[in-house]
Amino acid sequence: MQISPIHKYGQYILLTIVTLLLMLPVLLGISLSFSTSESIAQGHLIPDKFVITNYIDVVKDTNMLKFLAHSFIVSSVVMVGQVLLSILAAYAFVFIDFKFKKTAFIILLSTMMLPFESQIIPNFNIMRDLNLLNTYSAMALPFLASAFGTFMLKTSFEQMPAELRQLSEIEGLSHFQFLRMVVMPYCKISLITFALYSFLTNWNMYLWPLISTDNDKVRTAQIGLRQMRAQDTASNWGLIMAATIIVVIPTLLIIFLGQKYFKNGLTSGVIK
Amino acid sequence: MHKRQNLLAFGLLFPSILVLGTFVFYPMIKTFWLSTQTTDLMGNPINSVGFKNFTNLFNSEIFRTSITVTLIFVLVTTVVTVVLAYWLAILASSKLKGIGFFRTIFSATMGISVTVASILWLFMFNPQIGMFSRILAFLHLPDINWLSDPVWALVAIIGTTVWMNLGFSFLILLGAVQAIPEDLYQVADLNGASKWLRLTKITLPATEPTVFFVTVVTLINAFQTFGQVDILTAGGPDYHTNLLVYSIYQDAFVNHAVGRASAESVVLTVIIMVVTFIQFYLNKRKAARYAD
Numbered sequence: 001m002q003i004s005p006i007h008k009y010g011q012y013i014l015l016t017i018v019t020l021l022l023m024l025p026v027l028l029g030i031s032l033s034f035s036t037s038e039s040i041a042q043g044h045l046i047p048d049k050f051v052i053t054n055y056i057d058v059v060k061d062t063n064m065l066k067f068l069a070h071s072f073i074v075s076s077v078v079m080v081g082q083v084l085l086s087i088l089a090a091y092a093f094v095f096i097d098f099k100f101k102k103t104a105f106i107i108l109l110s111t112m113m114l115p116f117e118s119q120i121i122p123n124f125n126i127m128r129d130l131n132l133l134n135t136y137s138a139m140a141l142p143f144l145a146s147a148f149g150t151f152m153l154k155t156s157f158e159q160m161p162a163e164l165r166q167l168s169e170i171e172g173l174s175h176f177q178f179l180r181m182v183v184m185p186y187c188k189i190s191l192i193t194f195a196l197y198s199f200l201t202n203w204n205m206y207l208w209p210l211i212s213t214d215n216d217k218v219r220t221a222q223i224g225l226r227q228m229r230a231q232d233t234a235s236n237w238g239l240i241m242a243a244t245i246i247v248v249i250p251t252l253l254i255i256f257l258g259q260k261y262f263k264n265g266l267t268s269g270v271i272k
Numbered sequence: 273m274h275k276r277q278n279l280l281a282f283g284l285l286f287p288s289i290l291v292l293g294t295f296v297f298y299p300m301i302k303t304f305w306l307s308t309q310t311t312d313l314m315g316n317p318i319n320s321v322g323f324k325n326f327t328n329l330f331n332s333e334i335f336r337t338s339i340t341v342t343l344i345f346v347l348v349t350t351v352v353t354v355v356l357a358y359w360l361a362i363l364a365s366s367k368l369k370g371i372g373f374f375r376t377i378f379s380a381t382m383g384i385s386v387t388v389a390s391i392l393w394l395f396m397f398n399p400q401i402g403m404f405s406r407i408l409a410f411l412h413l414p415d416i417n418w419l420s421d422p423v424w425a426l427v428a429i430i431g432t433t434v435w436m437n438l439g440f441s442f443l444i445l446l447g448a449v450q451a452i453p454e455d456l457y458q459v460a461d462l463n464g465a466s467k468w469l470r471l472t473k474i475t476l477p478a479t480e481p482t483v484f485f486v487t488v489v490t491l492i493n494a495f496q497t498f499g500q501v502d503i504l505t506a507g508g509p510d511y512h513t514n515l516l517v518y519s520i521y522q523d524a525f526v527n528h529a530v531g532r533a534s535a536e537s538v539v540l541t542v543i544i545m546v547v548t549f550i551q552f553y554l555n556k557r558k559a560a561r562y563a564d
Contacts, residue, residue: 011366015374018363023377025392025435026384028403032395043401085291088284097274098281108288111296113548117496117517118537121306121524122299125315145291175280204385206499207517211525222387229391229503240391248388255383255439259376262443 026248033241040237054242063216064243067224072250074139074209074220075202081140082198083191086149091179093150094157095165111147117207124211138212139220143202149194156190157183193261200254221247300541306534315530325535335536338514341426345433345515346494353434353490354483357441362475364442365449375446382439386499393432394419394504422512425505429513432500437493441486448482449475481558488551492544516540 020027032040033054035047058064092098093105123142132138160183168178184191209220219227225247228240255262307325309317329335364375381389396403397418405415418424456474465473476483498517501507507514507522514522516536524533 008368011363011368015363015368015371018360019374019377022381022435022438024403025389025396026380028395029392040401045403085287089288092281092284096277096281096284098278101281104285108292111292113545114296114300115492115496115540115544116296117498117520118303118541119296119299120520121315121530121533121537122302123295124525126294126299141291142295145288147292150288200383204387206386206502207521210502211521222385225387225391226503229394237395241395244388244391248384251383251385252380255380256376259379259443262379262382 029241029244032237033245035238037236037238054238055246057239058243058246062224062228062239062243063219064221064224064246066216067219067221068247068250070136070218071203071220071222074136074218075199077136077140078143078202079195079198081144082146082149083195085145086153086194087179087184087191089145089150090153090157091175091183093154095175095178095183108147108150112151116142120207120211123208127212134213134215134217136218139209139218142208146198149198152194153187153190156187160186189261193258196254196258196261200251203251303534303537303541306530307538309531309534311528311530313528315524315528317531321531325531326538329532329535329539334511334514335519337511338516338519339539341512341514342495342516345426345430345497346491349430349433349437349494349497350487350490352430353437353441354487356434357438357445357486358479358483360438360442361445361449362471364446379439379443379446381436382443384436384439386436387503389432389436390500390503393428393435397428397504419505420509422509425509425513429497429500429504429515432504433494433497436500437490441490444486445479445482448479452478484551484554488547492547495540495544495547 028045031046034050034052035044036049036051036053039048089108093101127133127138132141164182164186165178168182173181204222205220206222206226209223210226213219213223225240225243228243306317308320308322309325310319310321311317360378364371364378384392395401399405399415399417402418404418408415416424418428452475456478457470460470460474496517497515498521501513501515501518502521505513507518517540520533520536520540523529523536
């Protein structure tokens with residue numbers, strides 16, 4: 001279809017308006033993070049004096065950097081665990097014939113419809129009884145396996161040409177060699193997609209880190225932000241927004257870098 | 273040989289079985305069991321009360337409010353999210369120069385955590401200095417105390433949730449819209465089809481499975497909403513934003529009513545299972561229809 005120039009400019013204008021509306025909360029947050037408290041108190045949405053003191057205060061006066069480090073550790077550990085365990089499980093489902101395969105797969109899938117929110121009380125009790133509250137173990141252990149990841153990687157492994165498997169058998173590759181030298185390189189895109197998705201999900205986790213910590217020892221950035229909102233800093237919008245912007249940067253980077261992976265990767269595993 | 277295969281498969285699956293067994297299946301069963309118990313302040317069961325927790329629950333005004341607002345919340349959030357995301361997907365499927373930039377921005381909320389989103393919107397809803405109050409003032413309308421009004425507080429949480437979910441739904445729907453073969457539209461153009469006809473006769477039917485998928489994911493996610501409530505309203509005013517998961521959290525970790533919280537957890541689980549089964553059934557029926 002031919003697009004007339006007027007139509008084209010109209011579309012650009014519409015796209016720009018929508019972009020500004022969608023990003024308004026973020027733009028305001030950024031703007032406030034560079035404002036002085038006086039400026040905000042006077043009702044200015046755009047700083048009358050551009051300052052970076054809020055960011056300096058976040059670094060100096062709050063534990064936010066420490067919390068960010070905690071978030072990074074927990075998210076990385078869970079990501080590695082989920083990718084690893086999902087690769088192993090998906091490999092078994094695709095390349096090995098074994099008894100009760102179908103049953104095992106249905107049981108695995110069924111975990112996807114059991115909401116974690118319904119399991120928090122017993123999980124909390126497990127961690128409390130093992131004396132693991134306020135530790136990285138409590139934060140990471142419940143999430144090391146992922147039914148979604150196994151399902152997604154299984155779908156990806158299944159799309160490999162059957163000849164590759166036959167060739168590897170003729171070449172006498174062991175299962176481990178086949179996995180490392182053929183399957184993983186071939187399914188690289190799915191692996192990256194799932195790894196990014198996993199990190200993102202864990203970085204943004206809220207309920208469990210809230211329940212499993214009650215001091216600053218391993219508290220994550222998300223819960224750190226929540227504390228700032230709850231404490232006496234609540235009215236210091238500049239400080240809160242600076243902390244908020246700092247916390248959102250890593251995941252926004254992942255989204256920008258991983259966009260092309262997400263668009264195809266996340267659906268291919270789920271919709272046929 | 274066969275035995276070795278079984279052993280190998282078991283070895284590969286064992287780590288996942290161990291984790292899911294300990295932190296998903298065991299807690300799930302325990303939750304069902306706890307829902308039939310009364311407990312002490314530490315959450316240890318004292319004695320069995322059968323279905324009493326459930327009858328108490330459904331007789332409780334607070335829980336009935338909670339269920340009602342949860343259903344309203346889930347319904348409105350899902351419909352608004354999917355419709356808006358679909359509109360954005362169509363808008364961003366055009367082949368204009370630089371469209372990639374807009375696509376990236378539209379999907380950006382996918383990377384924004386519930387805490388960040390809630391704090392950004394907390395300012396938007398702030399009385400006096402917040403964005404919405406300014407707009408009202410500009411239009412000479414009376415100010416609204418967004419987060420302490422029973423209806424507007426729920427609207428605020430819906431707005432925040434829709435905004436958060438938009439990025440993911442948009443990205444998935446965009447993929448579906450882009451996958452529609454160009455020649456379908458060319459045929460439509462030749463026949464002089466209107467924009468509306470193109471949408472209802474080509475775009476919508478072709479993307480139906482994806483729309484269905486996004487709807488179910490949004491629906492299930494909406495039932496699991498917690499963070500927005502915790503940060504924006506803490507369930508108030510007067511339990512009018514006390515969504516199911518927030519209610520579970522409050523009863524379990526603040527009120528120490530573990531039996532009641534477990535009964536609520538069972539209700540949540542049943543709802544999500546029913547939604548999943550309906551989805552499964554509809555998918556199967558659709559697959560059968562295509563096979564004919």
